Amino acid sequence: MKRGKKYVEAAKNIDRQTLYEAADAVSLVKKSAVAKFDETIEAHIRTGCDGRHAEQQIRGAVVLPHGTGKTVKVLVFAKGAKADEAEAAGADFVGGEELIPKIQNDNWFDFDVVVATPDMMGVVGRLGRVLGPKGLMPNPKAGTVTMDVTKAVNDIKAGKIEYRLDKTNIIHVPIGKASFTEEQLSDNFQAIMDAIVKAKPSSLKGQYLKSVVLTATMGPGVKVSTAKYVG
Template identity: 45%
Template sequence: MNRGKKWKAAYEKINPGELLSVEEAASKIGELSTTKFDGSVDASLKIGYKSLQNVRGIVRLPHGTGKNIRVCVIAKADKHAAAKEAGAEFVGAEDIIEKIQTEKWTDFDACIATPDMMPKIGKLGQILGRKGLMPKPKAGTVTDDVATAIKNVKAGQVEYKADKTGVVAVPVGRVSFGQEKLAENIRHLYQSIIRDKPSDAKGEYVKTLHISPTMGPALKINARNLI
């Protein structure tokens, strides 16, 4: 991969392969950011498990992700006031379903729906599913308590799953978070993934853990010290 001058300059500041404590890695991340804006910090975990489709879950980061989450709520009229009061940017019912279906509209980051609307939302599977926006009961985004679901999503609730290569990629904050908040988010993410691992998982479940800023090189964390 062809890397730019800024990335190469940042790479020279690290010792490739060096195992760092989570605090050391979190403190160095600002030096490796190559963007002028407050970039995202992402964690990448390599999972050692045969049935990767079962590696998935929900984690609520203690300090959130730093991203403004735009929420779309699909529910009947009696839920609209509560959804708007809780901070949902888009609230509707059949009108939103039609907009998504006809315009392929997905200008939001999370979609929450009440159970009675799911039969109608099912036809949106190809549009919402492709972007990871389909409401799911296990993710807490299919519920009658839309206000709580909205607050959880906006507070930093993140859904994760392993890709075909066994990598779980999760945003854990912004460069501006600083060492303490980033370290706490990373530690909480790791502990949650270990806690929720499949019951038949044997041996080393998380093989490696790296964090990296947007368009910057990655740092390797000694995950064994995170439990």
Template identity: 55%
Template sequence: MAKQTKKAKALEIKLGENLKQYPVDEAITLLRDLKSAKFDETIEVAMNLGVDPRHADQMVRGMVSLPSGTGKTVRVAVFAKGDKAQEALDAGADKVGAEDLMEDMQAGNLDYDRVIATPDMMGVVGRLGKVLGPKGLMPNPKLGTVTPNVSQAVKDAKGGQIEFRVEKQGIIHAGIGKMSFSDTDLKTNFDAFVDAIVKAKPAGAKGKYVRKITLSSSMGPGLKIDTTEVAGA
């Protein structure tokens, strides 16, 4: 067995082997106290849900806008023509195009966090299914990324809107801000994210829906959150 470092021992002692469940405010404070990285770490939340996403009626997926933003620069590509293309550019889209953008993506230029399209462009976008699909970038009307209102979609993406989707093991996770955010901003984002997941509870979910919530930082430990604080859990 590898020898435990002094830092690891200190963490284990301080966290009481991580058996405790923390109020969100206390968990945020403790993560700051344990910060060791020199970069601005991301604060992440993970939720274990009582769902089996292999069944269509137990899939949890959607969008949520984090009120305090993500602290991340979001690159957005938009498939649009004419006035809609100009609207997307005016709203701050990083790349706007049609067939030319499709060819660019087919060539491997996929450095984007969100891809948006107007409905009339889906014939073009559809040819990118094998390219965008595996990266989770395929525009989807249910997620608001296929829309005639490209200006608002771009602003939402740039302003802190994130996508969530449950994984095979029933786990859903996301970054909700940076260590440099204030406690209030992190708590506001945490509440918005968890509330969105609770409201997205699928009809097929059985038993306890929110089974566990963990808050962590990029280089820090995972702290279990007291789920009794979460309404509807």
């Protein structure tokens, strides 16, 4: 695969074999983000889990101290007083059964996160086939199936992100934007790593964190030492 000049230049500053301390990795990744737009900085965490086993499925959520740098649109499935509460909390869209055909038939996905009260999951469940593959299905582990819709909306708007294993047992999460300071990116990365270390399945035998790589949207990967997280 042919790389652009900017990518090649950025890659010259990074030693592919070195496992960098988190702060150094953040600094290198930030410097490698030279695109004309505000690149997203992401962490890619390869685990020793086997997602085929239910007890090794990692899924959860964490509020990033400095947010994601992205404006997130929230859809809340609720009715009555809870619908009013969701609107007051700043949800972008609030509704119930009437939204089903809009999503199913009109292909409406003008939202980034879906929250639902438990009593609405019967309705939301009918959207499983369309929401599931997009990673939008509400889930109690992620705090998106809850009666406390105010907290759910506030947390999401403040920078709460979900993390989960993909099919290759890797977790992909944003830690902010290239325009963030190194301190902000480091704080966000630390919050994510703390959450993922805590989420280690008790049934897992062998190495949990296989590798951690930080990248900017258009930049090369920087390997992060996992020594301080293994303990």
